[in-house]
Amino acid sequence: MRLAMANALASPLGLRHRAGIWWDQGDAMDELEGIGEAVTGGLLARAVEPAAGEAGADGHTHERNCLNCGTALTGPYCSACGQKAHVHRSLRAFMGDFVAGLLNFEGKFWRTLPMLAWCPGDLTRRYIAGERARFISPVALYLFSVFLMFAVLKFTGAIDPDTESMKSGVDTAMREERAQLVKLEMKRTTALAAKQNVAAINRKIAAQKEELAQLDRVQKGQIIQTNLDGNDEAPRWVQDVVKRGQENPGLMVAGVQDAASKYSWLLIPFSVPFLWLLFPLRRRYRLYDHTVFVTYSLSFMMMLVIAGGLLVAAGATGIASLLFFVPPIHMYRQLKGAYSLSRTSALLRTLALVTFAFIAGTLFFVTAVAIGVL
Numbered sequence: 001m002r003l004a005m006a007n008a009l010a011s012p013l014g015l016r017h018r019a020g021i022w023w024d025q026g027d028a029m030d031e032l033e034g035i036g037e038a039v040t041g042g043l044l045a046r047a048v049e050p051a052a053g054e055a056g057a058d059g060h061t062h063e064r065n066c067l068n069c070g071t072a073l074t075g076p077y078c079s080a081c082g083q084k085a086h087v088h089r090s091l092r093a094f095m096g097d098f099v100a101g102l103l104n105f106e107g108k109f110w111r112t113l114p115m116l117a118w119c120p121g122d123l124t125r126r127y128i129a130g131e132r133a134r135f136i137s138p139v140a141l142y143l144f145s146v147f148l149m150f151a152v153l154k155f156t157g158a159i160d161p162d163t164e165s166m167k168s169g170v171d172t173a174m175r176e177e178r179a180q181l182v183k184l185e186m187k188r189t190t191a192l193a194a195k196q197n198v199a200a201i202n203r204k205i206a207a208q209k210e211e212l213a214q215l216d217r218v219q220k221g222q223i224i225q226t227n228l229d230g231n232d233e234a235p236r237w238v239q240d241v242v243k244r245g246q247e248n249p250g251l252m253v254a255g256v257q258d259a260a261s262k263y264s265w266l267l268i269p270f271s272v273p274f275l276w277l278l279f280p281l282r283r284r285y286r287l288y289d290h291t292v293f294v295t296y297s298l299s300f301m302m303m304l305v306i307a308g309g310l311l312v313a314a315g316a317t318g319i320a321s322l323l324f325f326v327p328p329i330h331m332y333r334q335l336k337g338a339y340s341l342s343r344t345s346a347l348l349r350t351l352a353l354v355t356f357a358f359i360a361g362t363l364f365f366v367t368a369v370a371i372g373v374l
Contacts, residue, residue: 063087112136116300120330121337124293128338138295145302146264150257152306156313174215181208256372260364263371267298270363274356278335278349285339293338300330328354 063085065071066078073085112135115123127135188201268291275290304323311320331353336346 108136120334124296124334124338128289128292138292141299142295145299149302149306150261152309156309177212184208252373256369259372260368266367267364268294270360274360278352297334301327
């Protein structure tokens with residue numbers, strides 16, 4: 001499991017981790033990497049989540065002065081630096097802190113998720129208004145959702161290329177093409193015996209042989225077919241990318257997945273300007289408000305992907321397909337509640353926001369591909 005926690009805490013927003021998959025490893029390693037992504041996401045989310053308003057467990061002994069800064073203690077936390085009054089010094093306490101840091105958002109978790117699902121507008125408005133200790137912050141929830149999404153998709157195999165099925169399909173196609181070539185050659189032999197013109201048959205045979213040659217390249221691992229090889233008009237960097245893709249397509253796919261996971265935070269700056277366009281003349285709504293809206297919205301969409309992935313893995317494909325209709329409804333409810341809009345205004349802005357979401361998603365996908373292949 002190639003997770004670098006030091007790099008994770010050093011990167012912007014703490015998103016440095018290893019999400020790439022080396023295709024020659026077994027399923028067990030892929031599942032371990034998926035679990036590692038979830039662990040990393042939980043730890044990073046907890047790292048940015050403020051602890052204000054959360055109750056701490058009382059210890060067995062009580063310090064009179066803070067062990068961190070020396071300030072006189074008047075409660076369970078230091079009034080100067082915020083450290084707990086009692087510090088545990090046992091392995092059991094260490095493991096407890098680890099589990100709490102990974103999964104425990106105290107009561108915030110159960111207050112935030114239901115509101116994110118049913119009253120996203122109310123959640124957004126209340127968080128912007130200052131109710132920070134009651135709910136999980138947008139950044140913490142987003143980090144947790146991103147890492148958990150990639151972990152679930154990896155664990156269920158939803159983002160792993162099925163190389164065995166691909167190879168089997170290529171083998172079947174080659175058998176069919178060879179059979180067709182034999183028929184054409186028999187047809188040409190019959191036509192020659194009857195002294196007929198075989199020019200058209202020869203062209204079909206040549207095309208069939210070319211198709212077999214391309215399938216042979218696919219079978220040997222050169223999966224990306226292109227006419228750029230040897231073409232001096234194509235930029236050199238394009239030729240290099242195509243060559244790498246032909247030589248090791250699995251590694252290229254892994255690079256794109258790794259980039260999509262590492263730079264998932266780009267979805268936020270890509271989306272905020274489009275949301276601002278929906279309220280260009282409303283000065284009371286600032287970029288901060290739009291950023292909170294977008295971050296909560298993206299967190300919900302990723303949780304929706306998680307739910308869909310689990311349903312597909314469980315064989316409930318029909319139910320999973322119904323989740324496709326949830327995002328527009330959620331956007332409508334969040335817009336209407338967060339910005340106090342009328343039904344008509346919220347509906348019109350929802351239609352525009354759905355279009356903007358596709359544009360922002362496309363920009364992110366192109367960026368991830370560019371980063372992953374270069």
